[in-house]
Amino acid sequence: MKSGMSIIVRTVTRLVYGLALVYGFYVIMHGHLTPGGGFQGGAVVASAFALLLVAFGSAGIKGLLNAHLLQTLEELGALAFLGLGFAGIGTAFFYNLLANTGSCFGATVALGPNVGPLDTGGILPLMNWAVGLKVMTGIAAVVLAMLIGARQEEAE
Amino acid sequence: MNLGNMPFVAAALLILLGIYAVLFKRNLIKIVLGISLVETGVNLLLVTLGYRTDGIAPIFTLAPRAGPMVLPTPQALTLTSIVIGLATTALLLSFVVWIHRHYGTLDVRKIKELRG
Amino acid sequence: MTALMTQHAPVLLIAIPLLGAFAVPILGKLGRGARDAFSGLIALLTAALAGVLAANVFGQTGAASLYVLGGQGFQLPLPSGMSVPVRIVLQPDGMSAFMTLITALILLAAVLFSFSYWRDRSGGTLYYSLLFLLVAGVFGMELTGDLFNFFVFLEVTSIAACGLIGFRVWRKTSQEAGFKVMALYTLSGLFVLLAIGLLYGQYGGLNVAYVANALSGGTLDLIALGLLLAGLALKAGAVPLHMWAPDAYGEAPAPVSAVLVANSQASLYGLFRVLFTLYGPAIRTETAGWLLITLALLTIFVGVTMALIQKDIKRLIAYGAVSQIGYMLLGVGVGLAVSVAKPDYGFVAMQGGIFHMLNDAACIGLLFLCSGAVIRAAGTSDLDRMGGLAHSMKWTGALFLIGSFALAGVPPFNGFASKFLIYEASFRLSPFLAVVAILSSILLLAVFVKAFQAAFLGAKPSVPVRRTSAGMMIPMVALALVVVVFGLFPGFFLDRIVTPAVNALWYGRDAYIGLVLGGG
Amino acid sequence: MKRALVLVSFLFVGAFLLVAAASLRPFGEPALTAMDDHFLANAQREAAANNVVTAVVFDYRGFDTLGEATVLFAAVVGVLALFRRLQEDER
Numbered sequence: 001m002k003s004g005m006s007i008i009v010r011t012v013t014r015l016v017y018g019l020a021l022v023y024g025f026y027v028i029m030h031g032h033l034t035p036g037g038g039f040q041g042g043a044v045v046a047s048a049f050a051l052l053l054v055a056f057g058s059a060g061i062k063g064l065l066n067a068h069l070l071q072t073l074e075e076l077g078a079l080a081f082l083g084l085g086f087a088g089i090g091t092a093f094f095y096n097l098l099a100n101t102g103s104c105f106g107a108t109v110a111l112g113p114n115v116g117p118l119d120t121g122g123i124l125p126l127m128n129w130a131v132g133l134k135v136m137t138g139i140a141a142v143v144l145a146m147l148i149g150a151r152q153e154e155a156e
Numbered sequence: 157m158n159l160g161n162m163p164f165v166a167a168a169l170l171i172l173l174g175i176y177a178v179l180f181k182r183n184l185i186k187i188v189l190g191i192s193l194v195e196t197g198v199n200l201l202l203v204t205l206g207y208r209t210d211g212i213a214p215i216f217t218l219a220p221r222a223g224p225m226v227l228p229t230p231q232a233l234t235l236t237s238i239v240i241g242l243a244t245t246a247l248l249l250s251f252v253v254w255i256h257r258h259y260g261t262l263d264v265r266k267i268k269e270l271r272g
Numbered sequence: 273m274t275a276l277m278t279q280h281a282p283v284l285l286i287a288i289p290l291l292g293a294f295a296v297p298i299l300g301k302l303g304r305g306a307r308d309a310f311s312g313l314i315a316l317l318t319a320a321l322a323g324v325l326a327a328n329v330f331g332q333t334g335a336a337s338l339y340v341l342g343g344q345g346f347q348l349p350l351p352s353g354m355s356v357p358v359r360i361v362l363q364p365d366g367m368s369a370f371m372t373l374i375t376a377l378i379l380l381a382a383v384l385f386s387f388s389y390w391r392d393r394s395g396g397t398l399y400y401s402l403l404f405l406l407v408a409g410v411f412g413m414e415l416t417g418d419l420f421n422f423f424v425f426l427e428v429t430s431i432a433a434c435g436l437i438g439f440r441v442w443r444k445t446s447q448e449a450g451f452k453v454m455a456l457y458t459l460s461g462l463f464v465l466l467a468i469g470l471l472y473g474q475y476g477g478l479n480v481a482y483v484a485n486a487l488s489g490g491t492l493d494l495i496a497l498g499l500l501l502a503g504l505a506l507k508a509g510a511v512p513l514h515m516w517a518p519d520a521y522g523e524a525p526a527p528v529s530a531v532l533v534a535n536s537q538a539s540l541y542g543l544f545r546v547l548f549t550l551y552g553p554a555i556r557t558e559t560a561g562w563l564l565i566t567l568a569l570l571t572i573f574v575g576v577t578m579a580l581i582q583k584d585i586k587r588l589i590a591y592g593a594v595s596q597i598g599y600m601l602l603g604v605g606v607g608l609a610v611s612v613a614k615p616d617y618g619f620v621a622m623q624g625g626i627f628h629m630l631n632d633a634a635c636i637g638l639l640f641l642c643s644g645a646v647i648r649a650a651g652t653s654d655l656d657r658m659g660g661l662a663h664s665m666k667w668t669g670a671l672f673l674i675g676s677f678a679l680a681g682v683p684p685f686n687g688f689a690s691k692f693l694i695y696e697a698s699f700r701l702s703p704f705l706a707v708v709a710i711l712s713s714i715l716l717l718a719v720f721v722k723a724f725q726a727a728f729l730g731a732k733p734s735v736p737v738r739r740t741s742a743g744m745m746i747p748m749v750a751l752a753l754v755v756v757v758f759g760l761f762p763g764f765f766l767d768r769i770v771t772p773a774v775n776a777l778w779y780g781r782d783a784y785i786g787l788v789l790g791g792g
Numbered sequence: 793m794k795r796a797l798v799l800v801s802f803l804f805v806g807a808f809l810l811v812a813a814a815s816l817r818p819f820g821e822p823a824l825t826a827m828d829d830h831f832l833a834n835a836q837r838e839a840a841a842n843n844v845v846t847a848v849v850f851d852y853r854g855f856d857t858l859g860e861a862t863v864l865f866a867a868v869v870g871v872l873a874l875f876r877r878l879q880e881d882e883r
Contacts, residue, residue, distance in 0.1 A: 032841040033217045037849065039239055039860075071297065071872060078294040078865050082287065085858055089276070092339070092346035093283040094854040099840040109216075109836045116217035121841045127850045127857075134861055135239075138868040142246050146253065149875040153257050160820070164813035171466070172806050178459070179798050184451065191455060194462050198469065201813075205473040206828075209820035214832060214844035225844070227828035228835075230472070232848040233420055236860045237465060240427045243867030244458045247431060250874045251438055251451035258444040269445050270452070270519045290862060297869070341855045356826040360855045394882060398873040405866045412859065424859035431863055435870025442882050473816055476824030486824075495812045 005055050013055035020048035028132035032121035038128040042135025049140040058147050067148075070141035077134030084123050084130060098122035163204040170197030184255065184262040188248045195241035199234045206230030279346070281325040282339045282362040285372060286411050288318050289379075293404035300397030308387050311400045315383040318407070322376035326369045326769070334366025334772025336784050338417075349479075349788045357479040357788055363417030365780055366772035370626065371414040371541050373769065374633045377754065378534045379407045381747040382527035385641050388743030389527060389648070399439060399525075406432035406531055413538045417788070419468045419478045422542060426464060426507065429535050430457035436528045437520050449519035456506060456516045463503030467496040480550055481788035484781070489554040497555060500546050501563075507539035510601060511571040514594050518578070521590035526644025529586065530637035533593055537629050540597065544604055548777040549784055553612070561609025568605050569708055571598030576712045579719045584653050585646060588723055589639045592679055592716060596632040600625045602709060603694045606701050607778065614778070617700040622774045623766060624693030630770075631686040631758060635678035638751040642672040645744055646727055649737040655723060659730035661737060668740045669728040671752050676724060678755045680717035686755050689762035 027034075028041030049065065088095030099122025100108050107119045118125075174197060177190025211226035212219060252262065259267050277284065292314030300307040329337065339362040340346050349357045364372075382403065390396055409432060412425030434457065438450030472478055474493070475486040487493055502513070509517035517536070521529045547560060575595025582588035603625020610618040643653075645668050650658040662669040678685035681692070691713060699706035740748075758765055776784075817823055835847035849857050 032843050032846045032850075033215075034843065035213065035215060035845075037235075037843075037846050039235060067872065071868070074865070074868060075294050075298050078861060079291075079298075081858065081861055082290055082294060085854065086287065088342070089280060089283075092341060092343050093280065093287065094342035094851075094858075095344075096342065096839055096851050099838070099851075105840075107840070109840050109842060111836050113216050113219035113222060114842065116842045121846075122839065122851075124839060124841050124846060124850045127854070128846070131857070131861060135864065138864055139242075141868055142871045145871050145875040146246075146250060149250070149253050153253065160818045161814055161816060163819050164816050165810065168809040168813035171809055175459075175802060175805060178455070179802055187455060191458050194459065198462050198466050201466065202469050202472075204819065205469060205816075205822070207820050208822060208825075216836060216842040216844070225832050227822060227825060228831050228844040228848045229478070229828050229853075230469075231845045232853055232856075233469075233472075235845070235849060236420075236424060236856055239860050240424070240461075240863050243431055243863045244427075244454065246867050247434055247870050248451065248454050248458075250871045251434075251447055251454060254438070254441055254447040254874060255451060258447055267448055270448055270523075290858070293862075293869075294865065342851060354826070354830060356830070358827050358830050359852055392879075394879045395873050395876045398869050398876065401869050402866065402873065405862060405869070408862065409859075420853075421856055421859065424856050424863070428859055428862050428866060431866040431870060435866060435873055438870075439873055440882075441874055442878065470812060470816065473822070474824075476822060477827050491815050492812060495808060495815075498808065 009055050013051050017048045017051050020051065021045055024048065024136070028128055029125070030118070031128035032124045033116040033118065038131030039135050041128075042132040043139060045132070045136040046139035046143070049136070050143045053143055053147055058144065058151065065140065065144065067141050067144050070137045070144065073137040074134050074141060077130050077137065080130035081127060081134065084127050087123070096122040096124070163207075164201060167197050167201035167204060170200060173197075182264050184252045184264065187264070188245060188252065191248065192241065192245055195237070195244075199237055199241070202230045202234045202237065277321065277324055278328060280339070281321050281328060282337075282364050282415050283341065285318065285321045285325060285415065286408055288314060288321060289404040289408035289411065293401045293408060296400045296404065297397045300400075304396065307397055307400065311383055311404075312387070314404060315380050319376040319380050322372045325364060326373050329364055329366055329369035330769055330772055334369070334776050334780075336363050336365035336776065336780065336787050338363055338787055350790060356477050357482055360421050361417040361479060361788065362415045363480070363784065363787070364415050365784060366776035367541065367544070367626070368414045370630070370769055370773035371538065372411060374537065374630050375407060375410050375414065375534045378530050378633055378637050381637055381641065381751050382531050384747040385527045385644070385744055388741045389525070389644055395439070399436070402432045402435045402439075403528065403531065406436065406535065410535055410538045414541055417480050419471065419480060419483065423461065423465050423468055426539070426542070427461050429538065430454070430461055433457070433520070433532055433535055437524045439525060439528075440523075443523065446523040449523035453516045453520045460503040460506040463499045463506075467499035467503070470496045470499075479788060480545070481785045484550045484552065485785045485789055487551060487554040493551075493554065497546070497551060501543065504539050504543040504546065505567065508536045508543060509594055509597055510567050511574040511594070511598070514571065514574065517594050518587050518590040521593060521640070522584060522587040526586070526640050526647070529590070529640040533636050533640070534633055536597065537633060540600060540629070544777055547608055548611075549781050552781045557611050558609050561605050561607070561611070564601050564605030564608055565705065568598045568601035569705070571595065571601060572709065572712045576715050576719070579716065583655050585643050585655055585723060585727060586640070586653055588655070588719065589636065589643055592639070592720065593632070593636045595712065595716060596628070596636065596679065599691060599694055599709065600628050600632070602698060602705065603628060606698050606705070609701065611778065617697040619774065619778060620693050621697030621701075622778055623770055624690050624697060626773050627762075627766060627770045628687075628690035628694065631678065631690045631755075634751050634754045634758065635675045635685070635687055638671060638748060638755060639675040639679065641744070641748045641751065642668055642675060645740040645748070646672070649739065650727070650733070655726040658727050658733070660728070660732045662728035663732045664737050664739055665728070667745065668748070669724070671748050672728070673724055674752050674755055676717070676720035678759065680720060681713045682717065684756075684759045686758035686762070689759055
């Protein structure tokens with residue numbers, strides 16, 4: 001158990017985790033257009049991390065991920081989200097100040113069903129990214145911490 | 157009782173199953189599972205509350221037809237409550253790991269230093 | 273800058289502790305000095321904001337004000353002729369402002385105390401982060417005017433509190449308590465969420481004022497009320513749902529126990545808000561009032577009798593804290609029972625119950641901080657194994673005694689001021705209530721004097737004790753000052769802050785609804 | 793004795809929940825939908841987002857989402873605190 005799981009699991013993991021990452025980032029990026037968003041996409045990305053951890057063991061990914069780095073990134077994500085909330089304080093906290101302004105993500109949307117231009121949503125896509133960063137690193141940190149905690153117990 | 161309300165009753169039954177596990181099971185992991193079941197039941201109730209007959213998902217990107225859409229608020233609430241459920245489960249399981257380390261068991265009858 | 277602070281005080285009061293919580297772990301990498309300085313700064317800023325908010329609200333004699341999050345204007349709940357508020361609203365009124373003052377006071381004391389109490393422990397940055405999260409959640413619960421938002425902040429407090437209860441992982445009991453409390457908190461949160469779901473399903477809205485206006489008092493509303501009461505009473509630690517409270521207060525680090533009391537009080541605030549503002553005349557308030565009174569008597573009785581048999585100093589104080597929840601419930605319950613006829617003594621009872629929240633936070637906070645100093649000095653929390661601490665810790669002993677007297681309602685301390693109002697008013701409703709309340713207070717005094725004697729008097733201990741450092745002494749003295757000043761000049765504070773808070777609950781329902789829905 | 797008490801309270805809660813579920817309005821026919829209809833009608837205009845759920849989550853109820861992110865943050869900090877590296881005197 002120490003060095004991860006069997007060769008089949010490892011091979012499948014090698015094949016799948018890249019796809020899972022791409023899909024997760026897609027879900028985050030299109031959160032304001034298609035089903036999904038920061039939380040869901042972040043969870044998909046984190047599940048790719050978790051897959052790596054399970055298949056290769058915590059030793060197998062050493063150097064790639066560590067709890068400190070993940071924690072710092074998570075805090076940055078949380079701060080970014082809070083900062084986006086503060087950004088609208090000229091009008092009201094959490095005011096969507098970029099929507100329909102023509103600037104970054106500021107294009108207007110045609111009413112009713114449409115193809116979904118990416119350049120819309122105001123601060124919604126930015127929030128999706130902030131939350132996505134927060135969730136993927138947060139869940140990965142939890143999984144890593146619990147795995148290391150369980151290892152310590154086995155060693156005792 | 158009308159049969160049209162069966163989805164709500166199903167959610168209530170799921171909640172009850174969870175509460176049953178919390179009250180009558182002796183293994184900490186099973187208690188955590190029971191709590192998760194209660195959470196799932198509540199989430200299910202929230203989502204069913206938002207359903208509108210023949211409604212489509214409240215997303216305009218390439219929507220199949222311009223019909224009634226289901227209510228978006230319960231979905232947003234459910235999303236929030238799912239994440240909260242994840243957070244509680246993670247913390248509960250961490251406590252379980254430590255309890256196992258300290259007591260060497262997960263049986264609630266043997267974990268009772270705090271009484272009175 | 274000042275305009276920003278005044279206008280946006282309600283949201284900043286939640287956002288600033290959150291900023292602290294998110295940023296402390298990053299700044300903590302610079303070292304302990306940076307961490308402590310930043311934590312202190314955040315705590316001070318939060319307290320200042322609570323002061324600004326209180327000045328605003330009490331300046332307008334406790335009338336509610338609005339803050340619409342994310343709206344075109346932050347004071348516009350219903351733009352362009354809508355009938356339902358669609359955005360989340362913060363709606364601080366006299367009662368909310370009163371509660372934020374309590375929380376800010378306890379936060380300041382706890383953070384100051386932690387500087388030296390937590391100096392040589394691991395995980396300091398995580399500790400401060402969780403502390404700020406807990407406080408941000410408490411502020412959110414107290415300020416929000418939205419049902420689901422209330423639930424979210426309830427869960428923030430639950431999770432942060434349990435992280436702190438289990439923080440000392442090397443103690444077996446702390447992990448047991450952490451699991452137990454987390455499980456019960458989660459269930460209480462889910463009850464609240466279920467009730468909110470039912471109300472949403474029925475009325476299609478989540479705003480407190482909107483739902484309050486729409487409530488009809490049918491079967492489903494009563495079921496939702498039952499779920500809300502059960503969930504919030506559990507979180508507040510009222511008997512028979514108190515089983516988590518002594519574990520939580522007893523196993524958490526001492527300054528956290530003080531904050532947990534503020535957390536319980538926030539749930540109690542939620543309970544009062546549900547009963548007075550959300551439901552109000554939509555239910556039979558006499559029945560609800562007597563239900564509250566029954567809970568109150570049970571809570572007082574069980575709290576005091578269980579405190580009698582405790583050997584552990586923190587569990588003893590914890591049961592004292594449980595019994596005090598009963599006094600608050602008694603005062604407000606008497607008020608609720610007569611809230612249709614609105615006689616004078618009902619108002620007095622409410623004043624007593626609400627004022628007691630502040631007094632209880634101050635003296636229980638003081639006692640918990642003292643217990644932290646005592647346990648640190650004696651190296652044990654077992655009352656049978658300590659003694660003679662007064663030889664080297666005169667001041668801590670004196671402060672413990674002040675806290676005990678205040679808790680038991682001995683004049684001239686603050687507990688007397690509020691308990692006297694409760695005795696007086698509940699006597700008018702039924703003498704039996706007053707007798708139980710007074711006898712329990714006397715018993716509580718005996719319990720605490722016994723604890724004082726066991727810990728502080730007796731022969732000088734053979735091993736040298738760790739004296740209370742100045743950093744721990746300052747917050748204790750500050751809380752003791754609050755205890756004494758509120759006891760000496762109760763009338764001043766009663767007029768300035770308690771009466772507006774009571775008015776908000778007792779008379780303010782129509783204004784609360786009218787502020788959001790327009791009209792009146 | 794204690795088990796009987798637990799059983800009785802369980803049955804009580806069960807009856808309570810089933811009555812609640814049965815007395816809710818009919819499934820699929822929400823009665824008052826002013827708030828949700830506002831979201832459906834105006835999310836594209838006000839928040840410029842095709843996904844109404846995302847518009848509700850991040851725009852109309854953005855503060856809830858901040859709380860939700862905070863809950864997750866609290867859980868992560870709590871778990872990291874439980875599995876932190878302890879000092880020698882804390883084992």
